[in-house]
Amino acid sequence: MRKTVTDTTLDTAMTQARSKTLPWKRIGLFAAGMLALLIIPILIGNQFVSHIFVTIFIFAGLSTAWNIVGGYAGQLSLGHAIFYGIGAYAGIILMNLGISPWLGMFVGAAVSMVVAVAISYPCFRLRGPFFSLATIAFLEVFRVLALHFRELTGGATGLMIPLKFGWEWMVFRDRTPGLLIAFGMLMVALGVAWWIRSHRLGFYLVATRERESAAQAAGVSTVKVRLIAVAASAALTAMIGTFHAMYLTFIDPSSVFSLTTSIQIAMFALIGGIGTIFGPLVGALFLVPLSELARGWLGAQALGLHGFVYGIVLVLVVLFMPNGIVGLTGRFFNGKNDEKKAQAAPIAAAARASRPPIGNDILVVDHLDKHFGGLHVTRDVSLTLKEGEILGLIGPNGAGKTTVFNMISGFLKPSSGTVKVRAADGSMMMPVTPGDFAAIGVGRTFQIVQPFAAMTVEENIMVGAFHRHSDVREAREVARETAHRMGLGHYLDAEARGLTIGGLKRLEVARVMAMKPRILLLDEVMAGINQADVRRAIDLMLSIRDTGVSIIAIEHVMQAVMSLSDRVIVLSSGQIIAEGKTQDVVRDKQVIEAYLGKDFVHAEA
Amino acid sequence: MLRLEGIHAGYGPTTILHDVSLEVKRGEVVTIVGANGAGKTTTLRTIAGLIQPTEGRIFFEDRDITSTPAHEVVDLGITLIPEGRQLFADMTVEENLLMGAYRKEARSRQAETLEHVLSLFPRVRERLSQSAGSLSGGEQQMVAIARGMMARPSILMFDEPSLGLAPIIVQQVFEVIKAVTSTGTTVLIVEQNVFNTLKASDRGYVLENGEIVISDTSEALLTNDHVRQAYLGI
Amino acid sequence: METFLQVLVSGLMLGALFAIVSVGLTLIFGIVKVVNFAHGEFLMLGMYLVYLFTTKLGIHPLLTSVIVAPLLFVAGVATQRFIIQPLMSARDDHIQIFATVGLSTALINLALLLFGADIANTPASGLRTPITIGPVRVLLGQLVILAVSIMLVIGLQAFLKRTQTGRAIRAVAQNRAAAQLMGINVNRIYMLTFGIGAACVGLAASMVAPLYPTSPNIGTYFVLTAFVVVVLGGLGSLTGAFAGAMIIGLIDSFAGFYIGSDVREVVVFGMFLLILILKPSGLFSNRLSLSHVSP
Structure with a gap:
């Protein structure tokens, strides 16, 4: 019952981001809500109320910025106070030099971006808790360094802002301008978050988070997109940090480079709804007043009370509503999606064009060896794929077929041997990374399907389509067209994780087809689909071949192997044991033995 | 002895088994035949309690074990020897075997069982103090079978015991399985090596797309046209 | 030379302190595969309990371990049962991370509510007696920590190697599904492990409290270093954690003396980051997606 909950995280953000044709009603509602947030404190005109709202805006903004990395990219940073602190110090230090924080803000942002990229690049190799631990360690380093370099930071005594009032200095006697600035910053953060989420970058980030290997296969430069996200997030965080320092008028290393602040920033996003656009705002709206009021009413007696409440709420939210408050309402409104998990429609009958002749070598594999320690998985595998050809790769389970695929798509580095691919311009290249392979036009599917579970069918295919179309609308067009071809047309809005195995296999093919590859590597795409569909799938493969795509297919369904392949290669225990025309190969003694055992050969002889 | 009635099961929202019913009697060797992805492994994992069926019931010696947890x-x-061996790679072979005897009934007779099992697997005896991860694939499979026998189970389930092994080793694995069945242990086996397995078993079920389509004696299945075409490639 | 020896010995003593705090963490880390961000707060709770038992009931701090360790065992079991176990199947790491981060935040602030921000000093009861061995001076309490931490590592190691339950714990760590197929109740093993891990810091608390002032944030201070130790020593390795603790203790001590006490943390955390980034093997063995690499 717990298994699936975390996956719905994106429900609402998805629905919102998906609709380029954003309903006007929703926009109106949003504008009215935001305006109310701004007007209420101004109308009340009470210092304390204004303070609460400024705090809400600031933390909602910080949390929204964090969410770009922590939510969309799934990199759980607990060191975001670093950027907040850099912004704060940049603002005050420059102000002491007579430079306006409006400028200082951008200096802080620029420094933060550099720091963020430098810190994150090596840390992306770390998973889950290790990434979090590394960010905490960096935060500690910054705090200690800030304490150490007294000339710059004032050390433990901290820094006070010079008393210069007015818009120019971002410092006011009155609360209202502060409210306006904090609100403006929140709007900027929301705007950036919304923009990222609704463009290719956002799709790439979520895809990378969901299945890094599948994203790479779709041509996503997973490191680059995450670095962009981190840089944007850090810059926003620093800018808000600058303003907050002006608002507080005093900073010191332990209060700005603080783990508690880092945790709070992340906490608001989680409680509101991690990975959603409005989750962080909702989280801050709920929690900030709670703690500020508790502090206001109970005063010093309640030292620790608000932190205690935060902690308990966080644990409860994680346990009982891991999608946060927004997730809860999202599930309520989008409930209907979950019921749509029927079998996919038949694969569309494919119109066959005339077959182009088989051309030059397009993929040349020489002497591939792979061993893990002493265990040889493949030995001396050499094969050649020609343009417009379908090559069948068969062999018993565990023969090393998928390992070969991993090596000819950049996912596994061969222990020795080479893989050459002919580029579109005719030259032979030696791609290395999955990104290189994707760029040169090699598309692959995974035997164990790798859907982006939290995305819809359409969005899954769009990730493939973005490989050739950077525009969201174009990518959506291509995705829809591909989905219809693959018989997934009715399920565009269904979440990928609701599909049957057969549906997921098709999704896998649809995603790679949307990339418009020149070479297609298909790993057991027929497994688990019914007999009628096998026939249609065969026709579809043939029609893909007729458009000039070269295919290598690992397949167990013999019917498919027989009618598809121009040639067949048989792999057994990591070695090629037979190669040639399909009909000849299946009669080969060695092949029958590999599949059925020696006894069988004797018994039938 | 073991009876499945109308089992529906799968992973998360994905249903793999549709209305599977089958039965294994005491002392029998029963095979489940089917293509990749037909649901053979899912069937065994459901019996073992690793997957909860969404519908249907499982009985073992007339006791309802449908929602009994795996342990x-x-x-x-009921002991399952899982696909891909699943040994405790950093533990020694001996420790692996001792873990096999974790079950209450087996624990007290641990030493005796170990002696008996090692007499069946002389190769395993030689490797007792090595770490399980350092063994070859074939040796690991032997250890996995030996570990399964350490539980002194009333019914032993094999999931693809020959998977990923060289043909020569496969022959040895089958000899071992024959030795196990000859001791009278009840066996349920899933195997891609259809011919050898049916030869060694009493009855068989054919599973396609998560449904049982044929149920017959092994001899009859070996001559069944559908089986010959679909799984023996003739 | 004498100074060098003194710094060396101080480093080893500090190392023993880190070791005794880290042992439980690495156990939970390695077996339950959960990073317990609240581990330091367990220590903090333990130290307050020691403080209460010594000041209110007049029990010798070392003797309080007989009560404090079992109490923390129960706290650990409860944490696993009610917070971690429901989240074990969660696909995303962030769920588990936030659960323990939330617990940590709640516990720190609970201590703040109950005891205030002021420091609580547990009576030293003779444990701060300096002992002079040749040219170096150590505190009696530090020697006790060294002795107990060594015994703890040896004892736990023996437990994991020689007993059926210990082997079952290792089996669960190596292959959860296979362990289930052996008839091991995996959830119970996790609770037991979490309990033992928490009890270890309970034991540590009774020795740390007399030497260090107790405050709500004391846990954070120790646990960050403990994480460094655990990662350095290798996930779940008890002897590794012990060795790692000694290395960190020495680095801390030497860096503090020769570079400057205000930046020694930079050296320690800098090393931590280097290890995390440069020696990632074995660090994420349980989370690495191998699904596309089938042999």
Whole structure:
């Protein structure tokens, strides 16, 4: 019952981001809500109320910025106070030099971006808790360094802002301008978050988070997109940090480079709804007043009370509503999606064009060896794929077929041997990374399907389509067209994780087809689909071949192997044991033995 | 002895088994035949309690074990030798075998069982103090079978015991399985090496797309046209 | 030379302190595969309990371990049962991370509510007696920590190697599904492990409290270093954690003396980051997606 909950995280953000044709009603509602947030404190005109709202805006903004990395990219940073602190110090230090924080803000942002990229690049190799631990360690380093370099930071005594009032200095006697600035910053953060989420970058980030290997296969430069996200997030965080320092008028290393602040920033996003656009705002709206009021009413007696409440709420939210408050309402409104998990429609009958002749070598594999320690998985595998050809790769389970695929798509580095691919311009290249392979036009599917579970069918295919179309609308067009071809047309809005195995296999093919590859590597795409569909799938493969795509297919369904392949290669225990025309190969003694055992050969002889 | 009635099961929202019913009698060797992805492994994992069926019931010696957790299923005497060996790679072979005898009934007779099992697997005896991860694939499979026998189960389930092994080793694995069945242990086996397996078993079920389509004696299945075409490639 | 020896010995003593705090963490880390961000707060709770038992009931701090360790065992079991176990199947790491981060935040602030921000000093009861061995001076309490931490590592190691339950714990760590197929109740093993891990810091608390002032944030201070130790020593390795603790203790001590006490943390955390980034093997063995690499 717990298994699936975390996956719905994106429900609402998805629905919102998906609709380029954003309903006007929703926009109106949003504008009215935001305006109310701004007007209420101004109308009340009470210092304390204004303070609460400024705090809400600031933390909602910080949390929204964090969410770009922590939510969309799934990199759980607990060191975001670093950027907040850099912004704060940049603002005050420059102000002491007579430079306006409006400028200082951008200096802080620029420094933060550099720091963020430098810190994150090596840390992306770390998973889950290790990434979090590394960010905490960096935060500690910054705090200690800030304490150490007294000339710059004032050390433990901290820094006070010079008393210069007015818009120019971002410092006011009155609360209202502060409210306006904090609100403006929140709007900027929301705007950036919304923009990222609704463009290719956002799709790439979520895809990378969901299945890094599948994203790479779709041509996503997973490191680059995450670095962009981190840089944007850090810059926003620093800018808000600058303003907050002006608002507080005093900073010191332990209060700005603080783990508690880092945790709070992340906490608001989680409680509101991690990975959603409005989750962080909702989280801050709920929690900030709670703690500020508790502090206001109970005063010093309640030292620790608000932190205690935060902690308990966080644990409860994680346990009982891991999608946060927004997730809860999202599930309520989008409930209907979950019921749509029927079998996919038949694969569309494919119109066959005339077959182009088989051309030059397009993929040349020489002497591939792979061993893990002493265990040889493949030995001396050499094969050649020609343009417009379908090559069948068969062999018993565990023969090393998928390992070969991993090596000819950049996912596994061969222990020795080479893989050459002919580029579109005719030259032979030696791609290395999955990104290189994707760029040169090699598309692959995974035997164990790798859907982006939290995305819809359409969005899954769009990730493939973005490989050739950077525009969201174009990518959506291509995705829809591909989905219809693959018989997934009715399920565009269904979440990928609701599909049957057969549906997921098709999704896998649809995603790679949307990339418009020149070479297609298909790993057991027929497994688990019914007999009628096998026939249609065969026709579809043939029609893909007729458009000039070269295919290598690992397949167990013999019917498919027989009618598809121009040639067949048989792999057994990591070695090629037979190669040639399909009909000849299946009669080969060695092949029958590999599949059925020696006894069988004797018994039938 | 073991009976499945109308089992529906799968992973998360994905249903793999549709209305599977089958039966294994005491002392029988029963095979499940089917293509990749037909649901053979899912069937065994459901019996073992690793997957909860969404519908249907499972009985073992007339006791309903449908919602019994995996570790209790083992206590009752049902042991699964999983696909891909799943040894404790950093533990020694001996420690692996001792873990096999974790079940209450087996623990007290641990030494005796170990002696008996090692007499069946002389190769394993030679490797007792090595770490399981350092063995070859074939040796690991032997250890996995030996570990399964350490539980002194009333029914032993094999999931693809020959998977990923060289043909020569496959022959050895089958000899071992024959030795196990000759001791009178009840066996349920899933195997891609259809011919050899049916030869060694009493009855068989054919599973396609998560449904049982044929159920017959092994001899009859070996001559069944559908089986010959679909799984023996003739 | 004498100074060098003194710094060396101080480093080893500090190392023993880190070791005794880290042992439980690495156990939970390695077996339950959960990073317990609240581990330091367990220590903090333990130290307050020691403080209460010594000041209110007049029990010798070392003797309080007989009560404090079992109490923390129960706290650990409860944490696993009610917070971690429901989240074990969660696909995303962030769920588990936030659960323990939330617990940590709640516990720190609970201590703040109950005891205030002021420091609580547990009576030293003779444990701060300096002992002079040749040219170096150590505190009696530090020697006790060294002795107990060594015994703890040896004892736990023996437990994991020689007993059926210990082997079952290792089996669960190596292959959860296979362990289930052996008839091991995996959830119970996790609770037991979490309990033992928490009890270890309970034991540590009774020795740390007399030497260090107790405050709500004391846990954070120790646990960050403990994480460094655990990662350095290798996930779940008890002897590794012990060795790692000694290395960190020495680095801390030497860096503090020769570079400057205000930046020694930079050296320690800098090393931590280097290890995390440069020696990632074995660090994420349980989370690495191998699904596309089938042999």
